[in-house]
Amino acid sequence: SKVWQLAARPTGFPTPEDFRLVTEELPAPGPGQVLVRNDVMSVDPAMRGRMNDVPSYVAPFQVDAALDGGAVGTVIASESPDVAVGDSVLHGLGWREHALLDAKHTRVVDTAIAPASAYLGVLGMPGLTAYAGLLDVARMRPDETVFVSGAAGAVGTLVGQIARLRGARLVIGSAGSAEKVRYLVDDLGFDAAFNYKDGSIRTQLKQLTPDGIDVFFDNVGGEQLEAALFRMNLHGRVAICGAISQYNNPDATGIRNLTLLISKRITMQGFLVLDHWGRRQEFVDEMSGWLREGKVKVAETFVDGIDHAVDGFLGMLRGENLGKMIVRLT
Ligand code: NDP
Numbered sequence: 001s002k003v004w005q006l007a008a009r010p011t012g013f014p015t016p017e018d019f020r021l022v023t024e025e026l027p028a029p030g031p032g033q034v035l036v037r038n039d040v041m042s043v044d045p046a047m048r049g050r051m052n053d054v055p056s057y058v059a060p061f062q063v064d065a066a067l068d069g070g071a072v073g074t075v076i077a078s079e080s081p082d083v084a085v086g087d088s089v090l091h092g093l094g095w096r097e098h099a100l101l102d103a104k105h106t107r108v109v110d111t112a113i114a115p116a117s118a119y120l121g122v123l124g125m126p127g128l129t130a131y132a133g134l135l136d137v138a139r140m141r142p143d144e145t146v147f148v149s150g151a152a153g154a155v156g157t158l159v160g161q162i163a164r165l166r167g168a169r170l171v172i173g174s175a176g177s178a179e180k181v182r183y184l185v186d187d188l189g190f191d192a193a194f195n196y197k198d199g200s201i202r203t204q205l206k207q208l209t210p211d212g213i214d215v216f217f218d219n220v221g222g223e224q225l226e227a228a229l230f231r232m233n234l235h236g237r238v239a240i241c242g243a244i245s246q247y248n249n250p251d252a253t254g255i256r257n258l259t260l261l262i263s264k265r266i267t268m269q270g271f272l273v274l275d276h277w278g279r280r281q282e283f284v285d286e287m288s289g290w291l292r293e294g295k296v297k298v299a300e301t302f303v304d305g306i307d308h309a310v311d312g313f314l315g316m317l318r319g320e321n322l323g324k325m326i327v328r329l330t
Pocket residue numbers: 044045046125126129150151152153154155156174175176177180219220240241242243244245246271272273274316317318319320321323324325
């Protein structure tokens with residue numbers, strides 16, 4: 001059974017040489033354990049942070065040890081009364097073909113309601129991040145103007161759609177290609193979007209937000225954050241979800257216009273989805289309703305095969321994904 005390990009800590013942008021695929025014996029479950037054949041696994045920007053040897057809210061990956069992350073798989077052997085062979089389970093041991101873990105560290109999911117990949121995206125961690133970040137952290141209200149950076153990704157596609165469904169007046173997004181920009185406007189119902197690689201970010205954002213921005217949901221940081229602060233309205237709220245423009249950049253520069261927070265009375269708040277698990281059921285109920293009614297479109301990009309998991313991860317960091325990047329293992 002194949003497992004991906006971290007071979008070396010990347011400096012700057014990771015390379016394939018930083019990873020190693022090894023083959024291990026398939027273990028048998030002990031009391032209370034299940035053996036899972038992984039069907040889909042997630043590659044997330046936060047995994048890049050865990051490749052650095054720094055203390056954070058989650059332990060760093062160790063060199064020469066297996067990577068891990070969200071996955072959904074099928075139980076093929078069970079020594080637990082709570083989980084049956086054939087069940088689909090969500091768990092934290094991705095980056096491998098088979099996972100052996102305590103049944104209490106799995107959650108049975110219903111793949112008749114939504115495909116396995118949905119539990120890693122629209123109905124999973126990225127979905128709750130979008131929902132809680134927009135509604136609880138940034139406290140978006142109807143009739144406000146919302147700008148989301150990284151809008152064509154797993155979290156961003158959902159932020160824009162939730163904003164629209166919750167009555168935003170104007171929903172603006174940024175992304176890294178003309179094709180993504182078109183998708184946001186034509187398929188997801190954003191009012192406008194721009195390509196941040198295509199000319200001045202500040203000028204493009206100014207043109208698209210004539211009445212300023214009330215809520216900024218930031219996935220990207222850096223220059224886009226700086227540009228958005230210039231456009232924020234009085235008492236605007238900025239939810240700092242991520243800063244992917246900085247993760248692979250050891251020479252990242254700081255934000256130079258933070259004094260705008262004072263004059264505009266802006267609230268800027270970082271958040272982690274793990275503090276918002278209490279909202280999970282409300283989120284799942286509302287999102288499931290939107291999906292049933294066809295009001296939310298699910299964007300996913302698939303990479304096939306355990307051998308290509310690193311390609312999927314690096315591709316996601318390069319922006320090769322539209323919506324959630326998923327590695328399909330079966
Ligand atoms: P995405 O699906 O958005 O994938 C990452 C995207 O980042 C790429 O598709 C690429 O799109 C974009 N990107 C890469 N480099 C840059 C750059 N230099 N400048 C601007 N954009 C770039 O990932 P997720 O939706 O999973 O995550 C989005 C953000 O949310 C990340 O910052 C992540 O760390 C954060 N996050 C935070 C959580 C929390 O609890 N706070 C939970 C989950 C995610 P493009 O083509 O547009 O460049």
